[in-house]
Amino acid sequence: MYNEIVMAGFGGQGVLLIGKLLAYAGMKAGREVTWMPSYGPEMRGGTCNCTVVLSDRPIGSPISKRPHGLVVLNLPSLDKFEDAVRPGGVIVVNTSLINRLPRRSDVAVVPVAANEVAMEVGTGKAANMVALGAFLGAAGLVDVAAVSTVLEETFAARPKLVGINKEALRRGFEIGQEHAAVAAAG
Amino acid sequence: MAKKLMKGCEAIGEAAVQAGCRLFFGYPITPQNEIPEYMSARMPMVGGTFVQAESEVAASNMLYGAAGAGCRVFTSSSSPGISLMMEGLSYIAGAELPVVIINIMRGGPGLGGILPSQSDYFQATKGGGHGDYRALVLAPSTVQEAADLVQDAFDLADRYRNPVLVLGDGLIGQMMEPVEFKRSVKPEELPEKPWATTGCAGRKPNVINSLFLDPEKLEAHNWALHAKYLEMAKKEKRHETYQVDDGCDVLVVAYGTVARITKTAIDQAKERGLRLGLFRPITLFPYPSEALWAAAEKSKAVLVSELSTGQMVEDVRAVVAGRRPVGFYGRVGGMVMGPDELLDEAEKLLRTGA
Numbered sequence: 319m320y321n322e323i324v325m326a327g328f329g330g331q332g333v334l335l336i337g338k339l340l341a342y343a344g345m346k347a348g349r350e351v352t353w354m355p356s357y358g359p360e361m362r363g364g365t366c367n368c369t370v371v372l373s374d375r376p377i378g379s380p381i382s383k384r385p386h387g388l389v390v391l392n393l394p395s396l397d398k399f400e401d402a403v404r405p406g407g408v409i410v411v412n413t414s415l416i417n418r419l420p421r422r423s424d425v426a427v428v429p430v431a432a433n434e435v436a437m438e439v440g441t442g443k444a445a446n447m448v449a450l451g452a453f454l455g456a457a458g459l460v461d462v463a464a465v466s467t468v469l470e471e472t473f474a475a476r477p478k479l480v481g482i483n484k485e486a487l488r489r490g491f492e493i494g495q496e497h498a499a500v501a502a503a504g
Numbered sequence: 505m506a507k508k509l510m511k512g513c514e515a516i517g518e519a520a521v522q523a524g525c526r527l528f529f530g531y532p533i534t535p536q537n538e539i540p541e542y543m544s545a546r547m548p549m550v551g552g553t554f555v556q557a558e559s560e561v562a563a564s565n566m567l568y569g570a571a572g573a574g575c576r577v578f579t580s581s582s583s584p585g586i587s588l589m590m591e592g593l594s595y596i597a598g599a600e601l602p603v604v605i606i607n608i609m610r611g612g613p614g615l616g617g618i619l620p621s622q623s624d625y626f627q628a629t630k631g632g633g634h635g636d637y638r639a640l641v642l643a644p645s646t647v648q649e650a651a652d653l654v655q656d657a658f659d660l661a662d663r664y665r666n667p668v669l670v671l672g673d674g675l676i677g678q679m680m681e682p683v684e685f686k687r688s689v690k691p692e693e694l695p696e697k698p699w700a701t702t703g704c705a706g707r708k709p710n711v712i713n714s715l716f717l718d719p720e721k722l723e724a725h726n727w728a729l730h731a732k733y734l735e736m737a738k739k740e741k742r743h744e745t746y747q748v749d750d751g752c753d754v755l756v757v758a759y760g761t762v763a764r765i766t767k768t769a770i771d772q773a774k775e776r777g778l779r780l781g782l783f784r785p786i787t788l789f790p791y792p793s794e795a796l797w798a799a800a801e802k803s804k805a806v807l808v809s810e811l812s813t814g815q816m817v818e819d820v821r822a823v824v825a826g827r828r829p830v831g832f833y834g835r836v837g838g839m840v841m842g843p844d845e846l847l848d849e850a851e852k853l854l855r856t857g858a
Binding site: 376380383 | 507509534535618619674675678679680681682764765766767768769770771840842843844
């Protein structure tokens with residue numbers, strides 16, 4: 319088992335956070351993990367990304383030039399990373415803010431209106447959790463319940479946020495699972 | 505202690521605390537600001553002191569004073585800031601004081617950039633400041649190793665009464681990996697330092713000094729320092745090898761971040777029918793020369809890869825001494841090579857013989 323996942327969006331959308339949750343849950347499941355942020359001279363509203371590697375063996379490079387999975391929350395991120403994804407990989411696209419689908423036909427595409435779903439749950443700020451849930455639903459990799467537990471620990475100091483974020487994660491997970499089921503049925 | 509997911513910079517800070525260090529003096533600079541940030545919160549919890557100095561020059565002289573008083577003390581900075589600390593570091597080496605310095609390297613020269621680089625190898629391993637001295641230099645390639653080596657760095661600094669430099673880059677500093685702290689020591693458990701200036705009531709005064717106006721005394725001092733570096737070379741060399749035991753087509757020599765990328769390349773090399781191995785120096789000074797040759801001897805060629813235009817390659821060439829072709833591949837300016845680039849370079853080296 320070896321998986322590289324890139325998560326990208328605007329600064330402030332919480333892509334670093336969902337990457338951390340994924341890495342943390344992977345670690346708790348006994349996997350080797352790395353989490354590497356982009357740390358260029360960037361600002362809120364600029365582009366931002368992180369790479370998570372999950373593996374059964376010690377991890378070499380924590381940087382990915384050919385990720386297996388991609389979660390994009392805005393259009394510049396899709397433009398930047400779409401071509402890099404390995405054939406057979408998974409791309410989760412936030413259709414709330416991205417007005418096109420990936421051109422690739424050799425990857426599994428999971429469109430999810432992350433902001434709208436998050437608004438239904440209670441706040442558009444949880445769009446990142448919807449996208450993470452959708453990725454887990456489609457790609458498996460890490461048990462969604464484990465991510466949910468890590469989320470509780472991460473937000474321990476702000477218990478009000480736990481419920482909304484867990485619900486956003488769950489809703490995203492269902493969308494991802496449905497998509498995977500439809501794709502499997504051909 | 506259970507494993508925690510931590511950034512390299514945070515793990516370095518916690519490792520210093522677990523090593524019984526209670527003093528941090530520094531000045532902010534990207535990409536290592538998480539170290540002073542962590543220390544500013546953590547030191548008050550353990551009765552320690554965090555000082556944001558007015559400059560790196562001041563911080564390095566605070567180190568000098570605290571180490572002279574017998575305290576475990578450390579600082580962290582990144583390349584331009586480390587250059588500013590070099591005056592203090594030279595005095596510290598001259599006065600034979602134990603300090604730990606973390607350099608999370610960034611691209612240069614001058615202000616350069618903030619992305620990963622290994623362009624301070626010469627400065628780190630060949631002295632750095634003025635005068636004929638050396639710092640012991642440790643180069644971690646994982647967050648766990650960064651934590652372990654920082655703890656070791658304090659012990660080594662005390663053992664040799666010498667500055668120990670931990671050399672990382674933005675990738676090691678910014679990356680999160682699982683880490684656990686295997687040892688924990690409190691300041692009061694550390695061995696006494698009978699040479700320290702702790703107040704001389706009831707004993708002869710101790711003197712901390714790097715000024716020797718009598719040339720015969722200075723010569724003796726210089727040779728004594730030299731003897732210390734030779735002892736380090738005898739006892740402290742460290743390295744890691746990966747996939748070299750049965751010999752290889754190309755032995756890649758790399759440290760820190762580049763060694764990680766090399767491991768990925770080695771795993772991919774088999775698909776191309778290429779046998780690659782890695783030699784990773786963990787001490788950059790003293791350099792693990794004998795072990796390097798033992799690995800190089802079993803290889804057809806040697807490829808040195810660094811995030812510089814070629815610094816460590818000089819030490820490798822001195823060891824290999826023309827007995828194998830030595831090639832070089834570097835990326836600079838904050839650009840980091842991918843595993844495929846290393847594979848291409850290794851194939852090219854085999855075709856052309858360097």
